[in-house]
Amino acid sequence: MSTEANVHAVDHHDDHGHHHHKQTFIDKYIFSTDHKMISKQYLITGLFMGIIGIAMSLLFRMQLAWPDTHFTIYEIFLGKWGADGVMDPNVYLALVTIHGTIMVFFVLTAGLSGTFSNLLIPLQIGARDMASGFLNMISYWMFFLSSIIMLLSLFVEAGPANAGWTIYPPLSALPQAIPGSGAGMTLWLTSMAIFIASSLLGSLNYIVTVINLRTKGMSMTRLPLTIWAFFLTAIIGVVSFPVLLSAALMLIMDRSFGTSFFLSDIYIAGEVLHNQGGSPVLFEHLFWFLGHPEVYIVILPALGITSEIIATNSRKPIFGYRAMIASILAIAFLSTIVWAHHMFVSGMNPFLGSVFTFTTLLIAIPSAVKAFNYITTLWKGNLQFNPAMLFSIGLVSTFISGGLTGIILGDSALDINVHDTYFVVAHFHLVMGISALYGFFAGIYHWFPKMFGKMMNKNLGYIHFWVTVIGAYGIFFPMHFIGMAGLPRRYYTNTAFPYFDDLANINVVITIFAIITAAAQLVFLYNFISSIFYGKRPTKNPWRSNTLEWTTEIKHIHGNWDGDIPHVYRWSYDYSKLNKDETDYVLAGQDFIPQNIPIQENEEEMNH
Amino acid sequence: MTVFLVLTVLFLFAITIWQMKKIFNLSRLKPQDNSQIATENDNNNQGKLMLGFLVFFYIFLIVGFWNWTSVLLPESGSEHGKDIDQLMLISMILIFTVLIITHFLLLYFAFKYRGIKNRKAIFFADNDQLEFVWTIIPVIVLSGLIIYGLFTWTDIMNIHEDDDPIIVELYAKQFIWEARYSGQDNTLGQANVRFIEGVNTMGVDVSDAYAADDVPARELHLPVGRKVLFKMRSQDVLHSAYMPHFRAQMNVVPGMITQFALTPDITTADARQSDEIIKKVANINKLREEKSKGLVAKGFEALDPYEFDYLLLCNKICGASHYNMQMKIIVETQEEFDAWIAEQKTLSQTLNP
Numbered sequence: 001m002s003t004e005a006n007v008h009a010v011d012h013h014d015d016h017g018h019h020h021h022k023q024t025f026i027d028k029y030i031f032s033t034d035h036k037m038i039s040k041q042y043l044i045t046g047l048f049m050g051i052i053g054i055a056m057s058l059l060f061r062m063q064l065a066w067p068d069t070h071f072t073i074y075e076i077f078l079g080k081w082g083a084d085g086v087m088d089p090n091v092y093l094a095l096v097t098i099h100g101t102i103m104v105f106f107v108l109t110a111g112l113s114g115t116f117s118n119l120l121i122p123l124q125i126g127a128r129d130m131a132s133g134f135l136n137m138i139s140y141w142m143f144f145l146s147s148i149i150m151l152l153s154l155f156v157e158a159g160p161a162n163a164g165w166t167i168y169p170p171l172s173a174l175p176q177a178i179p180g181s182g183a184g185m186t187l188w189l190t191s192m193a194i195f196i197a198s199s200l201l202g203s204l205n206y207i208v209t210v211i212n213l214r215t216k217g218m219s220m221t222r223l224p225l226t227i228w229a230f231f232l233t234a235i236i237g238v239v240s241f242p243v244l245l246s247a248a249l250m251l252i253m254d255r256s257f258g259t260s261f262f263l264s265d266i267y268i269a270g271e272v273l274h275n276q277g278g279s280p281v282l283f284e285h286l287f288w289f290l291g292h293p294e295v296y297i298v299i300l301p302a303l304g305i306t307s308e309i310i311a312t313n314s315r316k317p318i319f320g321y322r323a324m325i326a327s328i329l330a331i332a333f334l335s336t337i338v339w340a341h342h343m344f345v346s347g348m349n350p351f352l353g354s355v356f357t358f359t360t361l362l363i364a365i366p367s368a369v370k371a372f373n374y375i376t377t378l379w380k381g382n383l384q385f386n387p388a389m390l391f392s393i394g395l396v397s398t399f400i401s402g403g404l405t406g407i408i409l410g411d412s413a414l415d416i417n418v419h420d421t422y423f424v425v426a427h428f429h430l431v432m433g434i435s436a437l438y439g440f441f442a443g444i445y446h447w448f449p450k451m452f453g454k455m456m457n458k459n460l461g462y463i464h465f466w467v468t469v470i471g472a473y474g475i476f477f478p479m480h481f482i483g484m485a486g487l488p489r490r491y492y493t494n495t496a497f498p499y500f501d502d503l504a505n506i507n508v509v510i511t512i513f514a515i516i517t518a519a520a521q522l523v524f525l526y527n528f529i530s531s532i533f534y535g536k537r538p539t540k541n542p543w544r545s546n547t548l549e550w551t552t553e554i555k556h557i558h559g560n561w562d563g564d565i566p567h568v569y570r571w572s573y574d575y576s577k578l579n580k581d582e583t584d585y586v587l588a589g590q591d592f593i594p595q596n597i598p599i600q601e602n603e604e605e606m607n608h
Numbered sequence: 609m610t611v612f613l614v615l616t617v618l619f620l621f622a623i624t625i626w627q628m629k630k631i632f633n634l635s636r637l638k639p640q641d642n643s644q645i646a647t648e649n650d651n652n653n654q655g656k657l658m659l660g661f662l663v664f665f666y667i668f669l670i671v672g673f674w675n676w677t678s679v680l681l682p683e684s685g686s687e688h689g690k691d692i693d694q695l696m697l698i699s700m701i702l703i704f705t706v707l708i709i710t711h712f713l714l715l716y717f718a719f720k721y722r723g724i725k726n727r728k729a730i731f732f733a734d735n736d737q738l739e740f741v742w743t744i745i746p747v748i749v750l751s752g753l754i755i756y757g758l759f760t761w762t763d764i765m766n767i768h769e770d771d772d773p774i775i776v777e778l779y780a781k782q783f784i785w786e787a788r789y790s791g792q793d794n795t796l797g798q799a800n801v802r803f804i805e806g807v808n809t810m811g812v813d814v815s816d817a818y819a820a821d822d823v824p825a826r827e828l829h830l831p832v833g834r835k836v837l838f839k840m841r842s843q844d845v846l847h848s849a850y851m852p853h854f855r856a857q858m859n860v861v862p863g864m865i866t867q868f869a870l871t872p873d874i875t876t877a878d879a880r881q882s883d884e885i886i887k888k889v890a891n892i893n894k895l896r897e898e899k900s901k902g903l904v905a906k907g908f909e910a911l912d913p914y915e916f917d918y919l920l921l922c923n924k925i926c927g928a929s930h931y932n933m934q935m936k937i938i939v940e941t942q943e944e945f946d947a948w949i950a951e952q953k954t955l956s957q958t959l960n961p
């Protein structure tokens with residue numbers, strides 16, 4: 001790398017590159033302000049919550065498949081609510097609710113975005129750390145606290161929150177209506193309020209860091225797509241999470257201070273409540289004003305991660321870099337004006353339904369562009385099937401198959417009959433849950449060497465991928481059918497309707513696939529943990545990648561680069577670029593040109 | 609069918625195990641390379657598995673349709689439902705076409721361009737025409753769908769007074785549905801939860817002149833071919849009135865009145881005679897008999913045989929027994945309906961016996 005003596009190049013961060021001071025265990029592992037350590041903290045916490053969330057789904061899936069069987073497992077895990085091996089209906093709803101909450105917020109928002117935004121933003125833009133390491137640390141610890149509170153809520157006397165992860169009032173406001181809306185819901189709301197604060201601190205930090213701390217030469221149009229995705233995710237979060245916070249605060253007031261934001265004309269447990277004039281539909285608007293952007297908060301980082309991984313492992317530039325950025329921008333913007341497609345049959349004015357059908361189907365366009373661009377990136381590539389690459393291809397598959405059914409749900413007329421059925425459950429699990437999970441796995445396999453200085457075992461990775469990818473379709477593909485058969489979601493059992501008796505077999509198939517798929521995750525966990533300790537040492541740039549994180553040392557140091565921060569001379573997608581005479585690659589014998597390599601003489605300059 | 613399902617699962621299991629074995633063998637053959645980075649050999653195998661997955665994916669779709677189309681909802685029992693089904697069919701065909709093509713491209717490319725034999729990738733970063741084409745195609749197709757969908761939606765949701773619908777209240781509370789017919793005057797009496805007392809379970813304002821002839825009911829009877837306008841009220845939490853056979857759904861919201869109008873066009877009796885439903889019912893009864901055998905062996909009572917009825921379900925989580933909040937709907941001829949409603953007590957008769 002040529003280090004031109006340009007005074008302006010030495011930004012103020014360069015001078016504290018390398019100084020050793022004694023770090024205590026607590027500084028280093030617990031109250032660390034180093035973005036790489038915080039990223040690992042997010043990862044481990046997220047994985048831990050994920051184990052709990054998935055275990056919960058297994059319990060309620062068993063109940064759905066074998067509603068008449070007594071399982072001692074229920075007694076072991078659910079205690080008094082699983083007495084005699086029979087699951088209590090309230091605890092069924094609690095499992096569904098907490099499963100949904102944990103998976104969406106704790107695993108795929110904090111776990112996914114927290115891990116990779118923290119790890120990659122400073123490393124890929126060439127910064128020594130986040131803009132504020134201290135706020136970053138606070139953000140993690142607030143997330144940790146909210147996780148603890150959410151888990152504690154499982155142990156309250158009347159049971160945890162069980163009004164669904166969407167916590168629509170009045171159900172979530174009235175303990176008389178459902179026991180989980182007592183102390184359980186109070187803890188749920190407390191936990192989420194802290195979670196939102198944590199998420200806001202994190203997001204603001206990401207935004208400021210991306211805007212201010214890019215190294216010399218790293219213009220916005222040279223940023224890797226990962227950073228673009230994290231950047232816009234953070235912006236969406238800052239725009240929409242406060243609205244959920246206000247909804248939660250209003251709900252808290254309705255619950256505890258007798259206000260009537262969401263309550264009106266209610267007669268319950270033999271008496272009329274005093275509340276008058278509130279509207280549950282208002283809550284739905286507020287909730288989905290976050291709730292819909294939330295699904296993009298979940299999926300955009302995953303798409304950013306796979307963009308990077310697919311390009312690297314195809315040894316080709318990502319196809320349509322600018323179109324990819326434009327799609328992310330379009331999705332980010334549109335995602336804030338489609339929320340009411342969750343409310344077509346909520347009782348709101350049908351004219352609004354028409355408007356939101358229109359905006360919703362619009363958002364399908366940038367999503368389609370992204371899918372086509374991924375496929376074209378594979379075309380005439382030289383595909384390296386590392387586990388991360390497999391999961392990225394898996395993501396493209398589920399993003400398409402789940403996204404397509406969105407065309408049905410987004411169409412108000414069609415939504416009438418499938419709203420709140422298993423069709424919806426199938427749709428959102430594929431397009432958001434499974435896709436984002438694949439992005440998460442892809443990211444872990446790809447950046448494990450950067451995070452832990454070890455390689456993960458690829459063969460275990462292959463097993464993990466193939467069982468998961470078949471299992472996930474095995475779980476969620478049949479759900480489309482039972483949904484179109486008219487089966488509502490959030491039903492404790494379907495045996496109350498003989499009409500649904502012919503769905504029992506399908507429910508068994510789904511549950512068996514769920515158990516197999518969950519078992520495959522044990523392979524991953526084993527691989528993850530054993531690789532941290534016994535994994536093979538990687539080379540500095542194991543995937544032969546262009547982005548800056550691979551120019552740092554394997555061993556983590558505070559400040560990331562030992563010497564000066566590298567400068568950037570090109571975008572991050574110069575894979576397999578030939579020299580002017582087309583006799584060889586630009587760098588002879590090497591099919592990639594890292595971003596810190598200046599433009600060569602034998603090279604045609606692109607407009608990046 | 610169960611056998612078929614079990615076989616499918618076993619087949620998939622076998623594939624999985626076969627794959628695992630293959631991978632283990634491979635890892636044993638090449639102990640010297642443990643960089644944990646995909647080798648040419650890995651690329652070759654995984655690329656082929658991608659092709660295998662493509663085949664699996666198509667087979668899974670076919671097997672799914674083969675086995676499970678029989679569980680889908682039968683022909684719509686309401687007029688507007690036929691439009692919805694039509695739109696659904698078109699959307700489904702479109703979705704499957706796109707699904708099949710994109711998966712072919714994705715997985716076939718994955719196979720074809722797997723990194724073997726010193727393959728060289730091309731440097732292909734942009735192509736404006738291509739990108740324009742695949743932006744404009746979704747734009748056109750989706751515009752078509754949006755316009756079609758919006759016409760259908762507006763037709764369904766706009767309620768015209770001149771259709772002269774009969775007006776029926778659907779009243780939801782944890783975990784019961786009730787109905788209130790508007791009687792001779794076809795106008796419902798005012799109501800509010802504050803009037804709930806004794807047998808006046810729906811909180812009707814008895815001082816309202818329109819209320820006297822209202823008819824409360826626990827079973828929903830509807831005359832065929834006549835538009836009915838449901839006015840919905842909830843007593844406690846959100847519920848959702850879901851009538852899957854009519855392709856109808858509307859949330860029931862405390863503090864406001866929501867509405868949905870539909871025209872049932874197949875009587876319950878006729879529906880029971882349709883081939884689709886005869887087959888479905890026979891299948892359900894076969895399953896119930898099998899289950900009954902087990903129950904009887906354990907000393908429980910056998911299950912009753914099942915007969916088809918239209919249903920009103922609750923489709924918004926509303927509490928512990930949400931899963932069992934239902935009401936039977938009976939669609940009958942106008943004469944049968946008139947006879948039935950004449951037998952019911954009006955509100956004033958119920959309140960002042």
Ligand code: HEM
Nearest residue numbers: 057096097100103104164165166425433434489490491514
């Ligand atoms: C082994 C994997 C999983 C299985 C078997 C599974 C299964 C299910 C099922 C059957 C339901 C619906 C229950 C009902 O509505 O009655 C459900 C709800 C839900 N799941 Fe999952 N799930 C899995 C993973 C995930 C992931 C990765 C996410 C991440 C987004 C997720 C998010 C949700 C949400 C948001 C709900 C809705 C909860 C509610 O209705 O309140 N799940 N899950």
Ligand SMILES: [Cu+2]
Nearest residue numbers: 292339341342
């Ligand atoms: Cu949405």
Ligand SMILES: [Cu+2]
Nearest residue numbers: 847922926933
């Ligand atoms: Cu209900």
